[in-house]
Amino acid sequence: MKKKLSLITLFFFVSIASVFAQFHVSSPDLVNESEMAKKYTCDGADISPTIIWKNLPPTTLSIAVLVEDPDAPNGSFCHWIIYNIEPKSGALPSGIKPGISPKGEFNQGQNDFSVKGYSGPCPPKGKTHRYIFTVYALDSLLPDYRPVDASEFKRLISDHILAKATITGLYKK
Structure with a gap:
């Protein structure tokens, strides 16, 4: 009896731990709060980095990503909006091209450079800027009826x- 109780107790604690596991984002291309490699900026290849997510809420129907520079001279500046990403994919690969996915795998909004896709960090010379990659687990797909900008994306x-x-x-720089 003692051995069965131990297995049941273990199962209970593992189940509880998985319920309370927090949604988590990481990247092999970015170290949180560290300098970004030049290839992800306007001074390099200007390609999007890999983004990985784990521990999705069970009712997640889509993933969305917003990248903003809150240190821009005129206030927050949007560098990327990408949405309607399949949650089970677990990641966005590096180097996603601007425009709409040819396979319908995701949609991209219009950033503040007027590009429908990723435009990397390109701050004026001077102080260090932060580029915040926010990954959202959503309970729905978003409509794609026009180029969505940051304020419309946040509203949606x-x-x-x-x-x-x-x-x-x-x-x-």
Whole structure:
């Protein structure tokens, strides 16, 4: 009896731990709160980094990512909006091209450079800027009826966020 109770107790604690596991974002290309590699910026290849997510809420229907520079001279500056990503994929690969996915795998909004896709860090010379990659677990897909900018994107997701997590890169010219 003692051995069965131990297995049941172990199962209970593992089950409880998985329920309370937090939504988490990471990247092999970014170290949180550290300098971003030049290839992800306008001074390099200007390609998007890999983004990985774990521990999704069970009712997640889509993933969305917003990248903003809160240190821009005129206030927060949007560098990337990508949404309607299949949650089970677990990651976005590096180097996603601007525009709409040819396979319908995701949609991209219009950033503050007027590009429908990723535009990497490109701060003015001077202080270090933060580039906050916020990954959202959503309970729905978003409509793609026009180029969505950051304010419209935030409005569209506001009632659909199940969880969010961030990773922050730094860059200075």
